[in-house]
Amino acid sequence: MVGDTLVAAVVKANAYGLGVDAVAPCLFAQGCRHFFVAHTEEGVNLRTILPVEANIYVLHGPSRGEEEYFVRNKLTPVLNNLYQIELWKKFAITSCVKLPAILHVDTGIARLGLNLRQALSLFAEAAEYLPYFDLCYVMSHLSCSGSSSNYQNLRQLKLFSHIVKLLPQVKASLANSEGIFLGAAYHFDLVRPGAALYGLNPTSNPMNPMLNVVSLHAPIIQITVVTKKTKVGYGSRYIAHPGTILATIPVGYADGYMRKISNTGFCYVKDYKLKVVGAVSMDLTIIDVTNLPHDMLYIGQQIELLGEHYGADDLAKAADTIGYEILTGLGNRYNRSVKT
Amino acid sequence: MVGDTLVAAVVKANAYGLGVDAVAPCLFAQGCRHFFVAHTEEGVNLRTILPVEANIYVLHGPSRGEEEYFVRNKLTPVLNNLYQIELWKKFAITSCVKLPAILHVDTGIARLGLNLRQALSLFAEAAEYLPYFDLCYVMSHLSCSGSSSNYQNLRQLKLFSHIVKLLPQVKASLANSEGIFLGAAYHFDLVRPGAALYGLNPTSNPMNPMLNVVSLHAPIIQITVVTKKTKVGYGSRYIAHPGTILATIPVGYADGYMRKISNTGFCYVKDYKLKVVGAVSMDLTIIDVTNLPHDMLYIGQQIELLGEHYGADDLAKAADTIGYEILTGLGNRYNRSVKT
Numbered sequence: 147m148v149g150d151t152l153v154a155a156v157v158k159a160n161a162y163g164l165g166v167d168a169v170a171p172c173l174f175a176q177g178c179r180h181f182f183v184a185h186t187e188e189g190v191n192l193r194t195i196l197p198v199e200a201n202i203y204v205l206h207g208p209s210r211g212e213e214e215y216f217v218r219n220k221l222t223p224v225l226n227n228l229y230q231i232e233l234w235k236k237f238a239i240t241s242c243v244k245l246p247a248i249l250h251v252d253t254g255i256a257r258l259g260l261n262l263r264q265a266l267s268l269f270a271e272a273a274e275y276l277p278y279f280d281l282c283y284v285m286s287h288l289s290c291s292g293s294s295s296n297y298q299n300l301r302q303l304k305l306f307s308h309i310v311k312l313l314p315q316v317k318a319s320l321a322n323s324e325g326i327f328l329g330a331a332y333h334f335d336l337v338r339p340g341a342a343l344y345g346l347n348p349t350s351n352p353m354n355p356m357l358n359v360v361s362l363h364a365p366i367i368q369i370t371v372v373t374k375k376t377k378v379g380y381g382s383r384y385i386a387h388p389g390t391i392l393a394t395i396p397v398g399y400a401d402g403y404m405r406k407i408s409n410t411g412f413c414y415v416k417d418y419k420l421k422v423v424g425a426v427s428m429d430l431t432i433i434d435v436t437n438l439p440h441d442m443l444y445i446g447q448q449i450e451l452l453g454e455h456y457g458a459d460d461l462a463k464a465a466d467t468i469g470y471e472i473l474t475g476l477g478n479r480y481n482r483s484v485k486t
Numbered sequence: 487m488v489g490d491t492l493v494a495a496v497v498k499a500n501a502y503g504l505g506v507d508a509v510a511p512c513l514f515a516q517g518c519r520h521f522f523v524a525h526t527e528e529g530v531n532l533r534t535i536l537p538v539e540a541n542i543y544v545l546h547g548p549s550r551g552e553e554e555y556f557v558r559n560k561l562t563p564v565l566n567n568l569y570q571i572e573l574w575k576k577f578a579i580t581s582c583v584k585l586p587a588i589l590h591v592d593t594g595i596a597r598l599g600l601n602l603r604q605a606l607s608l609f610a611e612a613a614e615y616l617p618y619f620d621l622c623y624v625m626s627h628l629s630c631s632g633s634s635s636n637y638q639n640l641r642q643l644k645l646f647s648h649i650v651k652l653l654p655q656v657k658a659s660l661a662n663s664e665g666i667f668l669g670a671a672y673h674f675d676l677v678r679p680g681a682a683l684y685g686l687n688p689t690s691n692p693m694n695p696m697l698n699v700v701s702l703h704a705p706i707i708q709i710t711v712v713t714k715k716t717k718v719g720y721g722s723r724y725i726a727h728p729g730t731i732l733a734t735i736p737v738g739y740a741d742g743y744m745r746k747i748s749n750t751g752f753c754y755v756k757d758y759k760l761k762v763v764g765a766v767s768m769d770l771t772i773i774d775v776t777n778l779p780h781d782m783l784y785i786g787q788q789i790e791l792l793g794e795h796y797g798a799d800d801l802a803k804a805a806d807t808i809g810y811e812i813l814t815g816l817g818n819r820y821n822r823s824v825k826t
Contacts, residue, residue, distance in 0.1 A: 158740075158769055159768055160740075162768075184768075206769070229785045255719060257708075257718075263713075289720055365549070367566075367598075368567050368569075368598050372596070373603075378597075379596070379597060382638060400498075405811050406806075427597065428524075432596065470739070470768060471739045471744070474739060474768060475739075475742070475815065478818070479499075479527070
């Protein structure tokens, strides 16, 4: 809780690729009681991980035939459109109980949520729908919060504030990680950080206020001393000159170490910065370890692909994407563990 | 088998993202008896899937401490360097048995494998090592086989042929999918297709000789009729005009539907081509469905993201990568099934 605002945790996409089995119980142990997932299946799985006191919200809402799963697993749907509202109302009538729900109003992303016109007409016909729901929150989602100066943030805030006033008895939630850092006006009753929990920078400022919480290592499995001009990797996209020492690590784009990192990414051993050379292969990557002191260069040496020196946001820059895609792309062949 | 050449199947990276549990037994049922994986763990897992008659080769070779797993699970390592050769020799001595192995010689990728000098000196001291191994194959790997006119292919072929002659009693394997299509000279005793098995184009020719074998669908979960100029998705990277109809599907970059597909990719309903609009989100993508006939536009309608109309190679073009990265990036939230 921050002031009067509750802090929920967004743990969709396997807790942003890090492993929801380990992440969700950690957050619960720290006092978190509100969790967001995207899919119904993620909610069903999360319920097997978390105690019954945890509130689990499903952002995509119910599809036809899934209603039972929500009730049986104590999942709260986000109702995004008239179709889902109708579905949930029908199920409430059949079940003869008021069903919990979050109502999602779109304020400027055109992705999920009722548009303003639909929301207003729903509120006007409140007696038709609202008696069937126990409305936990009305929510919306920011589209441009990564850029604090974007006027779209203020536009969405104003629209959302207007909607919130129309439902004075219902709590409100707007901000994702980046929205939290836009200021208290964006906080309402519940904030929904994801990225920030996992150490990604939730601000437009290059100084990341969050601590790094993710590290990723892979061992050297081959060392190659280059004695003549040598073509490296697929497509010979790098030429190594005599005197260069190359190391091969068993991580590639099938592990989410994206092909765009080819010839652009870096990794570390302690403070030694090492460059990815040549094309990243499916299961292997080659790095230039020429500068590494000899006593640190051996088969089995652990290379830091993500960590204090070089986080997901940094690797994302090399891959021309965002840290979110780096984390959620982390593959199944890594051993995931919680640092104690 | 093609002529005298055996055809192995490369099923590393969860059978290129498609699901090795389903793919490997299909291939075995078709008569395939030689399977390649990258990691030891993949080999251990594959042994639980395939009968004992299946030969399983581990491309990355053994790390220290893994030797037992190889023997216990009847896995054959690829020995890539002197370190692994020494490790495997020691284990053979300890075990008092000749151990199976593939010997990997690097002919021009500088990734894994003995270099020529190391290989020659190994052959010169054959009595030191070879008595401990039951050498199934000597292998190498092509670096530029995606481009049939690249002279590097011929250079690698010549070098490999030279090495093969030095080990006349040992069978040889050079070609991956693309190498197979470079011609019979590249085939030797065993070819190792991966990509081609999964329908990716293994030639430089735009006409793909392989059949499409992969399809991917996701349902519409929201339909948005645009009535005024509307900003779409994160960063408002697309503007929809009145009259546009948008549909939202529950697939995003956390599912391997890469962010680069934003505003560039396409998908299909039957023959109707639909454009991805705005930024692909972590769990959601928005598509323009304006052209879809009204009776085909409903919640639950299945959108074809990959299939006959638009394969992994096509989507890869939109994402500025290769089909391999599209397939191996397919996430864990899809239900995978074998079409019968």
